[in-house]
Amino acid sequence: MLQQTTVQAVLPYFLKFVTRWPDVTALADEDEEEIMKAWAGLGYYSRARNLKKCAERVAREHHGLFPDNEAALKTLPGIGDYTAAAIAAVVFDRHAAVVDGNIERVIARFTRLTTPLPAAKLAIKEHMHTLTPAERPGDFAQAMMDLGATICTPKRPACALCPLRDMCAVSGLDEAELYPVKPPKNTRPVRRGAAFVAVATDGSVLMRRRSEKGLLGA
Ligand code: SF4
Structure with a gap:
């Protein structure tokens, strides 16, 4: 949800x-x-x-x-890399590297990673794997997510309050906002569509469910 x-x-x-x-x-x-x-x-x-x-x-x-490991969790519908790792670490105390958008930002800054996203994703996952402790990996993942959401924010991170500041590669350099490095912008494709409303003489409107796949799938 x-x-x-x-x-x-x-x-x-x-x-x-x-x-x-x-x-x-x-x-x-x-x-x-x-x-x-x-x-x-x-x-x-x-x-x-x-x-x-x-x-x-x-x-x-x-x-x-639910199965108690990442590999088996990932075979279930709707469970991808992030959710499988989060369930394995938080629920089953497994040594799984959980990487969401917040953690991506923290790790990219912490390691001063110059590779742009999304190419950097694998390196970020590997760093997170190395940093994740054997004990309480779920608590560690949730602490990193909270750090990204509240302290290592996209704009004006509060480095002075950060518990990682003594180890962080960009701490004190005033360049945290440059990371994660963004890829060059692609031009956005233009899509055109037409919409029709079918109204009967009694005022009722014809409704049709969208297909499950594609833009705004129902
Ligand atoms: S020191 Fe600053 S840039 Fe580094 S992890 Fe903490 S908040 Fe983020």
Whole structure:
């Protein structure tokens, strides 16, 4: 739910979901239509479909319990590199390198990484792997995310307050904002479309669900 959506927007939906479907098996057994209705308003509907497919796989193939390692988690619908690492580290205490946008920024500055994103992603993941301690890797990942969100911010990072300042490669250089290095901008493609509204004589409007794939897939 939190992919590209704020905690504030997600909270009422999350509470509604966990009250109505308190475990993975309950969600797996529900009709997809009911889940889509409960999701209405949150957007990016592919997330809801993946949630349902993931619940089905976990219920059917893993006896209702999530697998405890990154490789197995990544085979589940809707779970990519970041989510698999986050679940493995935070829930199962595995030594997994969790990299979100905030951590990307912290590591790029901490190591003064001159490779632009996205080419730098692999190097950032490797650095994060090296930095992640064997003990409490989940707490470390969450601390790094919070550091990026509150101190090592995109603009005007508060280096004076940063617990990493004595080890950070850009600390005191007044150049933190130059990292992560951005790739040269591509010109944006222009897309054109046409929209029609079909209204019957009684005022009712024809509705058609968008296809699941493509721009703004439903
Ligand atoms: S010292 Fe500054 S640039 Fe370096 S990690 Fe901390 S906040 Fe970010």
